[in-house]
Amino acid sequence: MDLQELQQIARRERERSRRIRIHCCTSSGCQASDALEIKRRLDEAVSEAGLDSEVEVVGVGCLGFCGQGPMVTVEPGDVLYEHVRPDHAAGIVAAINGGTCEAERGDLHHPFFARQYPIVRKNGGKIDPERIEEYIAAGGYRSLYRAINELTPAEVIDEITRSGLRGRGGAGYPTGLKWSTVAKSRGDRKYIVCNGDEGDPGAFMDRSVLESDPHLVLEGMSIAAYAVGADQGYIYVRGEYPLAIQRLQKAINQAKKLGLLGSQIFDSAFDFRVDIRVGAGAFVCGEETALIASIEGRRGQPRPRPPYPAESGLWGKPTLINNVETFANISSIVERGSAWYANIGTETSKGTKVFALTGKIRNTGLIEVPMGMTLREIVEELGGGAADGGEVKAVQTGGPSGGCIPASLFDTPVDYESLAKVGSIMGSGGMVVMDESTNMVELAKFYMEFCMDESCGKCIPCRVGTVQIHRLLGKITAGQATPADIEQLRELCQLVRDTSLCGLGQSAPNPVISTLRYFPEEYAALVPNE
Amino acid sequence: MAAKTLKINGTMVSAREGESILEAARDAGVAIPTLCHLDGLSDVGACRLCLVEVGGRLRPACTTAVAEGMEIQTNTDRLHAYRRQIVELLFAERGHVCAVCVASGHCELQDLAVSLGMDHVRYEYLAPTCAVDISHERFGIDHNRCVLCVRCVRACDEVEGVHTWDVSGRGTSARVISDMNQPWGESESCTSCGKCLLACPTGALFSRGATVAEMEHDPGRIALIVESRKVRG
Numbered sequence: 001m002d003l004q005e006l007q008q009i010a011r012r013e014r015e016r017s018r019r020i021r022i023h024c025c026t027s028s029g030c031q032a033s034d035a036l037e038i039k040r041r042l043d044e045a046v047s048e049a050g051l052d053s054e055v056e057v058v059g060v061g062c063l064g065f066c067g068q069g070p071m072v073t074v075e076p077g078d079v080l081y082e083h084v085r086p087d088h089a090a091g092i093v094a095a096i097n098g099g100t101c102e103a104e105r106g107d108l109h110h111p112f113f114a115r116q117y118p119i120v121r122k123n124g125g126k127i128d129p130e131r132i133e134e135y136i137a138a139g140g141y142r143s144l145y146r147a148i149n150e151l152t153p154a155e156v157i158d159e160i161t162r163s164g165l166r167g168r169g170g171a172g173y174p175t176g177l178k179w180s181t182v183a184k185s186r187g188d189r190k191y192i193v194c195n196g197d198e199g200d201p202g203a204f205m206d207r208s209v210l211e212s213d214p215h216l217v218l219e220g221m222s223i224a225a226y227a228v229g230a231d232q233g234y235i236y237v238r239g240e241y242p243l244a245i246q247r248l249q250k251a252i253n254q255a256k257k258l259g260l261l262g263s264q265i266f267d268s269a270f271d272f273r274v275d276i277r278v279g280a281g282a283f284v285c286g287e288e289t290a291l292i293a294s295i296e297g298r299r300g301q302p303r304p305r306p307p308y309p310a311e312s313g314l315w316g317k318p319t320l321i322n323n324v325e326t327f328a329n330i331s332s333i334v335e336r337g338s339a340w341y342a343n344i345g346t347e348t349s350k351g352t353k354v355f356a357l358t359g360k361i362r363n364t365g366l367i368e369v370p371m372g373m374t375l376r377e378i379v380e381e382l383g384g385g386a387a388d389g390g391e392v393k394a395v396q397t398g399g400p401s402g403g404c405i406p407a408s409l410f411d412t413p414v415d416y417e418s419l420a421k422v423g424s425i426m427g428s429g430g431m432v433v434m435d436e437s438t439n440m441v442e443l444a445k446f447y448m449e450f451c452m453d454e455s456c457g458k459c460i461p462c463r464v465g466t467v468q469i470h471r472l473l474g475k476i477t478a479g480q481a482t483p484a485d486i487e488q489l490r491e492l493c494q495l496v497r498d499t500s501l502c503g504l505g506q507s508a509p510n511p512v513i514s515t516l517r518y519f520p521e522e523y524a525a526l527v528p529n530e
Numbered sequence: 531m532a533a534k535t536l537k538i539n540g541t542m543v544s545a546r547e548g549e550s551i552l553e554a555a556r557d558a559g560v561a562i563p564t565l566c567h568l569d570g571l572s573d574v575g576a577c578r579l580c581l582v583e584v585g586g587r588l589r590p591a592c593t594t595a596v597a598e599g600m601e602i603q604t605n606t607d608r609l610h611a612y613r614r615q616i617v618e619l620l621f622a623e624r625g626h627v628c629a630v631c632v633a634s635g636h637c638e639l640q641d642l643a644v645s646l647g648m649d650h651v652r653y654e655y656l657a658p659t660c661a662v663d664i665s666h667e668r669f670g671i672d673h674n675r676c677v678l679c680v681r682c683v684r685a686c687d688e689v690e691g692v693h694t695w696d697v698s699g700r701g702t703s704a705r706v707i708s709d710m711n712q713p714w715g716e717s718e719s720c721t722s723c724g725k726c727l728l729a730c731p732t733g734a735l736f737s738r739g740a741t742v743a744e745m746e747h748d749p750g751r752i753a754l755i756v757e758s759r760k761v762r763g
Contacts, residue, residue, distance in 0.1 A: 458702030
């Protein structure tokens with residue numbers, strides 16, 4: 001494979017493509033609402049109308065507006081259909097030539113779409129994730145070519161460092177710094193690990209990226225491997241994501257076949273292989289050291305750091321571990337340059353972030369917005385406010401590790417530092433919206449139950465502390481607590497936060513701490529004399 | 531090997547490079563409470579009792595290496611309160627009833643409670659009903675007394691080289707299991723060497739026939755075995 005061949009594939013693909021494309025979302029969400037049958041019926045309708053030479057039906061990745069799915073678009077023309085049913089298919093095809101269509105028309109210029117800045121999700125809803133040719137036609141793998149042929153590994157790392165990209169898994173560690181640490185660590189072998197063990201309740205960003213654009217992640221991993229000197233990569237995907245696993249495997253096979261993965265990529269001395277490892281459903285395996293133990297075939301439990309995986313990771317070798325979304329940013333940064341990327345976002349948080357907007361909100365789905373957009377803009381403009389005309393009360397960012405931010409602080413810009421300042425975290429990108437009907441103590445109890453169930457049991461504060469906190473919250477919601485119980489609750493939260501071994505335990509009390517801080521009246525209402 | 535100079539509780543001490551804070555403190559005569567640590571076994575940093583303050587930040591003494599100029603506090607009010615809370619959590623987790631326990635008087639958990647001044651438990655007892663396995667002809671395991679320090683797992687794996695023991699389940703449902711979660715007596719890998727008994731800090735692992743307060747562990751033997759192998763090897 002060389003540049004000419006790559007360009008040839010892209011050219012052939014463009015020539016093959018029909019004038020009109022009907023895009024039918026085939027991601028998990030829409031599939032659950034019969035998207036595959038819709039696609040089949042669309043195919044039939046196109047044949048019956050004799051439009052085969054002009055129109056093609058393409059199963060594409062996630063369009064993002066999941067609450068309105070299944071979604072179908074017709075290009076050119078920016079036509080969007082929402083809540084499509086299989087019996088709408090004939091009408092959608094007929095509408096191309098002016099016929100009538102019963103399907104509900106949506107608006108691609110709706111603020112939900114218009115306010116977004118897609119980088120990670122640039123191909124979502126546009127290309128068939130199961131065909132590498134479409135990814136290549138959309139400019140794919142050119143960044144990898146550029147990195148290998150025009151840049152030294154040090155220059156690639158430099159580019160990533162200057163872009164200001166920070167880890168999208170939650171903690172926001174500077175990606176370039178991590179890469180350069182791995183590059184400088186000594187080892188006869190190095191590994192790349194992609195963390196796709198997305199487990200926060202209400203979060204589905206990484207699933208969507210893996211399902212909609214698997215090659216984007218593979219290309220990012222390959223560039224990283226070239227930069228740090230690794231020749232083997234693993235993508236750790238949770239077993240609950242069968243479609244993502246299937247599409248990733250297909251993508252790996254296709255890339256291997258074209259020589260974009262494997263030995264001597266782009267006829268260079270660079271080798272890189274990628275294998276999938278499927279997680280068995282433990283939330284804690286999203287923690288990097290537990291994830292590494294799990295790949296090694298051991299019990300998925302975290303271990304104390306240092307040493308960090310960058311020095312001693314998989315099988316004791318230097319290992320670069322980044323999140324799906326982080327890798328999905330790489331190709332665009334190499335293609336368009338660090339200066340372009342660093343121009344997006346805020347002073348300390350560059351680029352965009354994908355969020356899963358769920359809960360009591362009108363517009364449910366995935367959004368990708370520049371860092372620094374305020375919570376108010378996200379919730380009110382993109383999200384359209386509370387679902388049934390009610391009042392939004394708070395938003396939980398960062399899943400069970402995050403905190404609850406009250407509506408009075410909605411002018412907080414969404415960046416790593418600002419969210420930390422109000423007692424929450426960026427996290428991986430879950431955003432659960434609550435309205436007046438949500439009881440915040442119940443909410444805290446829900447998250448605590450999640451952490452309690454997912455605690456691996458290794459360290460005592462997390463294993464037993466979360467159980468005791470959960471019991472106290474149960475006592476409070478049952479109206480049986482005393483002010484002394486609240487005091488004990490605070491004490492336990494502090495213990496678990498300060499002394500737990502890994503991030504799961506350290507962040508588990510966040511929902512309780514933040515609701516105690518912002519909604520003390522809801523606790524007081526349940527505790528006599530508080 | 532270079533030596534490092536650091537401060538423990540305000541006193542200058544020297545330590546060997548690569549040594550843990552725990553080792554350096556012990557060399558300097560400073561006691562730090564531990565539970566999952568056992569000389570001769572690898573450290574896992576799980577019990578969190580040996581947390582110390584390094585420049586104000588909490589670090590497990592057993593898995594944190596010494597560094598030049600470190601300023602360590604091993605016994606602040608905050609640390610003492612956390613340690614006591616952790617021991618209380620353990621007592622509340624399973625059925626630790628000293629009065630009827632084989633290890634009473636020779637129990638590290640009991641010793642910790644005494645040394646930390648833990649005279650009562652403020653948390654609700656979870657009181658789960660845990661199994662007792664006496665299928666092995668010489669030994670028994672009472673999960674009611676297990677604190678999941680996994681010293682038995684490590685002694686079996688690292689010193690005996692067998693790995694009969696491991697952990698199944700998550701959170702408070704986690705249990706130490708033998709082989710593929712079968713009765714200990716039916717384990718095909720167990721060599722009946724008894725090293726897990728030596729290593730156990732509580733009455734969880736015991737010799738059959740021992741009654742209240744009769745079970746004396748000998749955790750020092752693990753280090754002795756490891757050390758003597760080094761000399762010979």
